[in-house]
Amino acid sequence: MVNDTQEWNELARQLCVDSIRCSTAAESGHPTSSMSAAHLMAVLFSKHLRYDVDDPTSQANDRFVLSKGHASPVLYSTLKAIGAISDQELLSFRRFGSPLQGHPAPVPEMPWIDVATGSLGQGLPVGLGMALAMRLDALPSRVWVLMGDSEAVEGAVWEAMANASFNGARNLIAILDMNRLGQRGPTMLGWDGPAYAERASAFGWRALEIDGHDVSEIDRAFTEASDGLGPTFIVARTVKGWGVSLLADQEGWHGKALDEDQARQAIQELGGERSITITPSKPKPRPMEATRGLDYDLPTYEDAMATRKAFGEALGAMAVGDLDLVVLDGEVSNSTYTEDFQKATPDRFFEMYIGEQDMLGAAVGLQALGKKPFAATFGAFLTRGYDFIRMAAVSRASIRLCGSHAGVSIGEDGPSQMALEDIAMMRAVLGSTVLYPADGNATAKLVAQMASLEGISFVRTTREKTPKLYGPDEEFPIGGSKVVRTTGDGDRAALVAAGVTLFEALKAADTLAADGIPVRVIDTYSVKPIDQETLRDALRETGLLVVAEDHWIEGGIGDAVLEALASGGAVLAGQVVKLGVTRMPGSGSPEELRDWAGISADKIARTVRAQLRK
Amino acid sequence: MVNDTQEWNELARQLCVDSIRCSTAAESGHPTSSMSAAHLMAVLFSKHLRYDVDDPTSQANDRFVLSKGHASPVLYSTLKAIGAISDQELLSFRRFGSPLQGHPAPVPEMPWIDVATGSLGQGLPVGLGMALAMRLDALPSRVWVLMGDSEAVEGAVWEAMANASFNGARNLIAILDMNRLGQRGPTMLGWDGPAYAERASAFGWRALEIDGHDVSEIDRAFTEASDGLGPTFIVARTVKGWGVSLLADQEGWHGKALDEDQARQAIQELGGERSITITPSKPKPRPMEATRGLDYDLPTYEDAMATRKAFGEALGAMAVGDLDLVVLDGEVSNSTYTEDFQKATPDRFFEMYIGEQDMLGAAVGLQALGKKPFAATFGAFLTRGYDFIRMAAVSRASIRLCGSHAGVSIGEDGPSQMALEDIAMMRAVLGSTVLYPADGNATAKLVAQMASLEGISFVRTTREKTPKLYGPDEEFPIGGSKVVRTTGDGDRAALVAAGVTLFEALKAADTLAADGIPVRVIDTYSVKPIDQETLRDALRETGLLVVAEDHWIEGGIGDAVLEALASGGAVLAGQVVKLGVTRMPGSGSPEELRDWAGISADKIARTVRAQLRK
Secondary structure: OOOOHHHHHHHHHHHHHHHHHHHHHHOOOOHHHHHOOHHHHHHHHHHHOEOOOOOOOOOOOOEEEEOOHHHHHHHHHHHHHOOOOOHHHHOOOOOOOOOOOOOOOOOOOOOOOOOOOOOOOOHHHHHHHHHHHHHHOOOOOOEEEEEEOHHHHOHHHHHHHHHHHHOOOOOEEEEEEEOOEOOOOEOOOOOOHHHHHHHHHHOOOEEEEEEOOOHHHHHHHHHHHOOOOOOEEEEEEOOOOOOOOOOOOOOOOOOOOOOHHHHHHHHHHOOOOOOOOOOOEOOOOOOOOOOOEOOOOOOOOOOOEEHHHHHHHHHHHHHOOEOOEEEEEOOOHHHHOOHHHHHHOHHHEEEOOOOHHHHHHHHHHHHHOOOEEEEEEEHHHHHHHHHHHHHHHHOOOOEEEEEEOEOHHHOOOOHHHOEOOHHHHHHOOOOOEEEOOOOHHHHHHHHHHHOOOOOEEEEEOOOOEEOOOOOOOOOOOOOOOEEEEOOHHHOOEEEEEOOHHHHHHHHHHHHHHHOOOOEEEEEOOEEEOOOHHHHHHHHHHHOEEEEEEEEEOOOOHHHHHHHHHHHHHOEEEEEEEEEEEOOOOOOOOHHHHHHHHOOOHHHHHHHHHHHHHO | OOOOHHHHHHHHHHHHHHHHHHHHHHOOOOHHHHHOOHHHHHHHHHHHOEOOOOOOOOOOOOEEEEOOHHHHHHHHHHHHHOOOOOHHHHOOOOOOOOOOOOOOOOOOOOOOOOOOOOOOOOHHHHHHHHHHHHHHOOOOOOEEEEEEOHHHHOHHHHHHHHHHHHOOOOOEEEEEEEOOEOOOOEOOOOOOHHHHHHHHHHOOOEEEEEEOOOHHHHHHHHHHHOOOOOOEEEEEEOOOOOOOOOOOOOOOOOOOOOOHHHHHHHHHHOOOOOOOOOOOEOOOOOOOOOOOEOOOOOOOOOOOEEHHHHHHHHHHHHHOOEOOEEEEEOOOHHHHOOHHHHHHOHHHEEEOOOOHHHHHHHHHHHHHOOOEEEEEEEHHHHHHHHHHHHHHHHOOOOEEEEEEOEOHHHOOOOHHHOEOOHHHHHHOOOOOEEEOOOOHHHHHHHHHHHOOOOOEEEEEOOOOEEOOOOOOOOOOOOOOOEEEEOOHHHOOEEEEEOOHHHHHHHHHHHHHHHOOOOEEEEEOOEEEOOOHHHHHHHHHHHOEEEEEEEEEOOOOHHHHHHHHHHHHHOEEEEEEEEEEEOOOOOOOOHHHHHHHHOOOHHHHHHHHHHHHHO
16 A cells, blocks of 8 residues: 555656557557546555455455546556556557457456446446445445546436435445546536536535545545545546646547657656556455355246236245345336345345436446346336447346336337337347247246346346246246247248247137148247247248247347348248338237237238238 | 416316326326326416417427326326317327327327327437527527426436536426326435425526425416526426325325226316316417528548548538538537538537437437437447437437447447447337448438438448548439449359448459459448348349348348348248357457458458358
8 A cells, every 4th residue: 555645646647658658559549538537546546445456356345447438548557557467468558359458348358347438427327336236245345436527417427326325325436537628629517626516416425526636635535435424426626638738638639649759758748657566455355155045936827927027026036045136127116026026135126216227337337246137127218228238248247137018019008118129129239148938937937047147138028918828847948949839841831929929929820720721830939049940940841930029120039030040151941021010109909009010810820821822 | 378376276177187087098097197297287388388289380389398208198188278189089098099199109190299208308308409499590489398206317317407507598497296206106305305406406407496286386486487597497396196185195006097986086076077278378470481492512522531521521511501400419529520510500510418318319309390400429329329219219200310430340449439239229210211331422422311311310430431432423312222343144142231341342352253253242321221122133143142241240231131131021042141240349450350350351252152162
C-alpha cells in the first residue's frame, strides 16, 4: 500500500505516459480519456482497492469496473503498475491476438477484468449486481465503478442509481471522471459538478465533489466512500488529456493516438517514463463456505399448465437445492411467476422494478461473483436490454433469461406486450441457447438444465395454459427435439413447431390424418442449438416441412430450420414453408389471433393440402 | 371549454365508470390504473388541451401521450366524452378487430392516437420529439405526457428528462400519476412526492406537487405548466382505483377487470352512469407554410469512400432540398458523419448525447408531427433502443436509422463496438427495410430513397473506405440487387455479399477465375426486401450459393437468402453455404479480422473450391 502524495502523483504521471505509449504504438486508442483518470486510478489501486493481484477471482477482493471502457489504456497501464502484465504486453495493445483489446474484455489471459465494457452506461448496473452478490455472501468488500461524464446521460445509469439506493447498496462507489469533453465536443453539463451531485443526491446517494487531480482530495473521498454508509457518488473534476499542453482540455483529441513526435514531446512534458510498481492492499482472507448441493424435486404436471407457471415453480423447487441461484425480475413477478422463487427464498430474489437494463446488468455482475442468475420479464421487454445481452456475451457471462408472454397468443393486451422478435434477437447472440418448451414437464426439465448452462440462455414461456404432452420422466436434452407424431415412411409432410404452435400442429395432424394425409410432427423445443439430424431426416423422408411459429416470420424457428438444413453445405432438396406473423396484430383472443396470423391448426392443415396439391 | 369544478368532478366520475364498464365488458384491462388518472384527464381535456377533435392530426393541436398505455380505458372513456367515439365503440374494447386495443395504437380508425404506448417509459422521449417538432415550426402548442409512477424507474425517462431541460423544451409537460402501486405491489418511492419532485428539479425541470384528485389544484398546476417556462413535471398524488371502496389503494387489483356484480356496485358507488360531453378548446388556426421542395444534387464519388461518410454527405446535400428532414445523433456525429447534415442545417439537427433510447423515441415524436427523421449511431448501440424500434413499428411510424461501424471490419476497437446482430434485429421488425450499400454512390442513392420510405428503414454503413464500384448514374431500387460479375451460363457458383464482403467476394471471384472456375457475384444491397428472383436464378443456374457477411451467422444476409429461396413453398435444390462470424472477435486490423472470421476473399475462394470438390 502506498500512502504518499508525492508517489501518487508520480504514479499518475506514469499512467499518463504509459497510456500514451501503448496507444501510440497501436496507432489508435483513447489516451486523453485515460489521462483524466490517472490520479483517480493511482490513488485507488495504491491504497483503497483491496485486491490480490495473484488471485484476481478471489471472492474476497474488491471489484473495479471501468465503465468508460474506451479509457482502457489507463487500466492496462495500471495492470502493469500492479505487476499483472509486463511492459511488453502493454505495448501489444489493440494488436490482433492480444488480450489487451481496444475496450476491456475478460478473455482468459485477462483474469483481472471481470466484465466487458465499451458500450457506455453499463458499468454501474453491473457494479450494482456485484454489490448485491457481496451482500448475499456477507463480504466486507466494495465495488468501485469508474464512469465517464458522457455516459451519465444513459438511462441505464439512472436505473442503477435508483435501485442502488433503494436496495441500500452501501458498498457501491461510483467515481465520475468529469473531464467535460465527449467524443465530438462538450458534454451536456460540462464541469457543472454541483448539477451531477444534485442528481445523485436526489437519487438517494451520498454525493462528494473533488478535484480529480488532487491526490489528497481523492484519498479523503475514497476513505469516506469506504465507510459503508454509501452508495457514494464521487464527482471528480478532471482535465481530459491532463498534463500535456497539446492535449489538456482540448477538443478534437477524443479517441486519437499521438504520433511518435507528439508522444515523445508529451512524455517529456510528463517527466519521462517511470517504472513504479505498487501492490494493492490485500483483502482479508475469509474462508468461504462451500455451496452445499441439496437435493430438490422438480415439479411434475399431470394437467394443463402455463409454461410460465411451470418456469416459476421449477425455480421455486430449485431454490432450496442450489444456493448459488439468484433470480431478478422487472416488476412482473406475478406474471413471469418468479414470485414462486421469491416465496421460497426471498433473500436471493431481487426486485429490479421496471428497469430491464439494470436487471440484466446486475445479472452480469452477480454471475461475475459466482452466482447463477435467472432474469425474467415479458419477452417483449427483453428487447429493452438487448445491448446488455450483447455485452454479456462479450463478457463471457453465464446468465439465464426468461421471456414470458410470447407471441400473438397473449391475446387482448395487444402488440406492445407481444414478444414477436425475441427468438431472432436471442439467436443472434454468440453461443446462446434458445429454448421454447410446449408443456409444464418440458419446461421444468429445461429450466433445471439452464442452471448449469454456460453463456447466455433463454427460455420462452407462454401466457395461457397448454395441455400436458409429456410425462414427468421424459428427458429434454439441449439440442434435441421430439418427434411427437409419425407413421414412419408414410408421412407426407412434417410439421415443425414449438411452444404454443405445437398444439396447433398436432390438431392439424389429426385433421390431415382423418383426410388420409399422415404427417409427422416435430417439437423443436431447442431452437438453438437445433436438432439438424431430425429435421434433415424429415425433409428427406417427406419432402415438405411446414414450420409454424408465433413470432415474426424473420429470424425465428423457420430461419433456424432453414439454417439447419443448409448447414455444412448440405444439398437442399424439398420444400420448406414458413408460417409466422406477417401483419401487425391487434387485440383479440389467442385463438382468434392465431387464426388471423395463419398459424392455427386450420391454417397449417390448409398449407399442407395446398402444397401437396401443387 | 369547461371551467367548473363541479362539472370536472362529475366528468372524472364518468371516466371512472366508463373505464369500469369497458373493461368489465372485455373481461380484462386496467380499470384501477385508469381511475387514478380520471380527474387529471377530466381537467386536461375540458380546459387545457387545445385540440380540434374533428381535425386530430392538425399541426396546430396540442398533443397528448398516454405513456402509461395500460390505462387505455381512461383514454377511450375520454375520447367518448369529447365525441370522438361512441359508447358502442367504447364497449368493443379489446375485442378482435376493434381499434380500441388493450394498449393504445394509432390504427387508421384511431386518428386521435399519435403513437403506440404500452412498453413503459417511452412516452416522455416521444413527447420530447413532439416538442422539438413544435419548436422547429414555431408552433405555440404544448405536449402533455401522462406517466405512471412505476415507469419512472425506466432509464429512458431520465434520458428524456436530461435532454428536455438541456434543449429548453419549455412546452413539454409531464404529469406523474403517483398512485403508489405497481403491478405486483408498492412502487419504489410510494407516495413520496417530494422525492420525485427533487429528482425532476435536479434534472432541470420545474416541479409541481398536487393532489391528483383535487380539480382546482390540477387546474392551477396545468395553468402554470402552460406558461411556456417549462419543461414542467407535475407530481400528482393519486389513488389507484379511486372512488370505489373495493379497489381504492388496494393491492391485487392491477390489470384486473371487475366482474359484473362488482362493476354494478362500483358504478353505483360512483353515482351511476353519466353522459357528459365536452369540447376541448380549439387551437388557434395557424396557416402552415407548405414545405418547399428544393432541388438538390446528391454527392457522387469517383474514388474510394467510406459508406458512412457518403451517408453523411448525402444527408448534407438533401438538407437543402427537403425541409422536413431532421437528423438525430447519439453523440457520435463525427463518426456517423451526421455532422455533415448539422453543418448544412444546424437547426434541424438534434444532438441527443449518449441516450439512444431517447434519440429513437424523439424520432418517433418528430415523425408524428410530419417530420422525416434520420437517427444515427454505431450499429452496435442501436441494440440499446430495440424496444423503441419495436414500438415504433407498432406506432406505424416512419423513421430512418443508420448504424455505422458494422462488423469485425471496424478493427482495433474490439467487439463492444462491432455491430454483429444489427441485421438480425432490424429484419425482425414488421415492414422494415434493411439496406447495406457497398460503395459511396450506392449509399447516396439509397439514403435519398430512404427519405420517402414508409415504416422503419435502416442503412448499415462501414467504417473503412471501400473502392468505388458503381457509377454515379447507377440506380439502386429497394428490393433489387446487382449481378456485378457473371459469365452467364458458365458460372459454377454464385457469391452473395453486401457491403464490405462484396469486395472480398470480388477478389475471390478473381482468384477462382484465374483457376478456371468462373463464379457469379451478387450484391444484395437490399437485404430486406431481398431480390428473390436473382437469387433463385443463381441457385438454379449454378447449384451453389456462398453467402459471406460481416455479421453473426444467425439472422443476417445468409438467413435472408435462405428465406428468399424457400419463400412461397418453392422447391429447394442446390447448396447454400453461409459464411459469417461464429467466434467472439478481439482487436486487430480489418483484414486480419475478416480472415480470422472466415469471410475474407481467401476463405470464400477456399469454400467454393471445397464445395465443388465434394
